[in-house]
Amino acid sequence: MAYKIIVCAKQVPDTNEIKTNPETGTLIRDGVPSILNNDDANALEEALKLKDAYPGTKITVITMGPPQATEMLEECLAMGADDAILLSDRALGGSDTWATSNAVAAGIRKVVAEEGDFDIIFAGRQAIDGDTAQVGPQIAEKLGVPQVSYVKEFSIDGKEITVKRALEDGYELIKLQTPCLLTAIKELNTPRYMFINGIYKAMKYPIKVWNAADIGVDLNTVGLKASPTNVFKSFTPKPKEPGKKIEGDTDNDLAKNLLIALKKKHII
């Protein structure tokens, strides 16, 4: 058995590296590295594990973004992905999650038209820059396949998939069949590193770059002007008032002075 796997990934700014200017409260974005989104690395890893177990399995990574997102695709290839596609076009810019899912679904349909049906789409649960968790389920809806989100364990036997879907206080054990879309959380696995041969391959691999016309997407369903949500205002929260340093000569004084302060402000 060999599978056809599609992995949806996104290049994101590393939000751990973002700092704010304490004077103005604005984001300092300069020098912030772009990375493969964390949950998407888990999605790719699960696909790679499947390929390890079933040689002949083909993994195609698809993303939408500006031209420099090819860097992230090179990283995916260097980890072991077989093929990589970038959807890039000004007409796709400013897409919200609905419009993004229309574009990515159209890209996946083109992959299917050229190479046949997929078995599984793995996506990350959410991207760290937007945290919406919407694009995966919306791609599943546009392609008419079932989804399971928050997947923390995965196994497959032929066409039968068994997954654990994380809940806040436990999990659901779910069975379903291919084709389907699964969104990964970090409990699913530990992503591997790039390896030397993979890096060589990535360096010379012709990453496919498709525009809106290539994927035949209806221009009334993508981009800023078609998106059903628009950003009205964006801003930063006001910087917090400086806090109070609790003073005291002994540890007991520190504890007492803290409790007095909390009590006087009616916090306890």
Add this chain to the structure above:
Amino acid sequence: MAIKDFNAVKNIWVFAEQRHGKLMNVALELIGEGYRLSREMPEGTKVCGVLIGSEEDIAPLADELFAYGADEVYKLADPLLEQYTTDGYTKVLADAVEELLPEIVIFGATHIGRDLAPRVAARLDTGLTADCTRLDIDMNNYIDFLVRDTTCNTKGLTPEDPKKDLLKQTRPAFGGFLMATSIPPRTRPTMSTVRPGVMKKRDRDDSLKGTPIDVKVNLTEDDIKIQVVEVVKAAKELVSLTDADIICSGGRGLGGPEGFNLIREFADKVGGVVGSSRAAVDAGWIDHSHQVGQTGTTVKPKIYFACGISGAIQHLAGMQTSDCIVAINKDPDAPIFEVADYGIVGDLYKVIPQIIAEWDNAEDLANHAE
């Protein structure tokens, strides 16, 4: 098909999420928020609770929704809906929206709400905004919020703005360092998921009563492509960080897993629950279910004690909106002190036992302090 006629829609729907016949707290919070918003909309706008599940599970819940402020309760009942499935819930909810035409539909941003809402929005080809922490209709309230709590330049924004009647959905992005308000200019219904623990429930009033309306559902086994074999509650210690009033969190500064014994003792004393930073989870000192932060749980307790936590951005993103933050750390330059309301520079192994010892004396101490 997307609904583009804004005059065709009316009312606010709240997905009243229940699990095994018990309402999620966020459902009642959203009834409260929906009630507040509906009174800022044209007269006669109602807030409606939408129950989905088996008749046995959902029938007893209608009274509770009315008592917390729902003007109407819709019941979408079918034996096939006893377990949550994306397929089953999406079909009946999307069908009901197309039949009854609500203007706004809001969901709790739970693992189920965040699975269901995007699928429903995609089926209806309408907009969805994730994880909102604030909703506004009234333009004056919205402008007041921008001026009071944000660095937004409100020049040119007036109560007569052409977009004034649209639902303004405000959410954090970039781990909370940026916020954005989105609006739905083109399609209806407007859909949002809302973070649990942010909106306020109304006081329960059992004199508020009503009769739920049964909505006919059209569902067959073939509509549901997945099979839920079982739902397992975690056997591990239940951590309800989102509901906690007090959280005592430990980080790398504990130095080892045994440090959480002191944090547990502290939490027991103050009636709190134990949280942790990612560093402590990654080190294997405590289970991931305790983790607060961007990749863990987002919390907003009345008091957050950060003990030996340096304050990495991804941690701050999950706790910085706590009502009161107390930081205890040896390093006076730790970033956690920048967001703390009260900071103690000291050895947590010495200071925390003193706080535990003096906790019950707080009232006396305050009375005798000048």
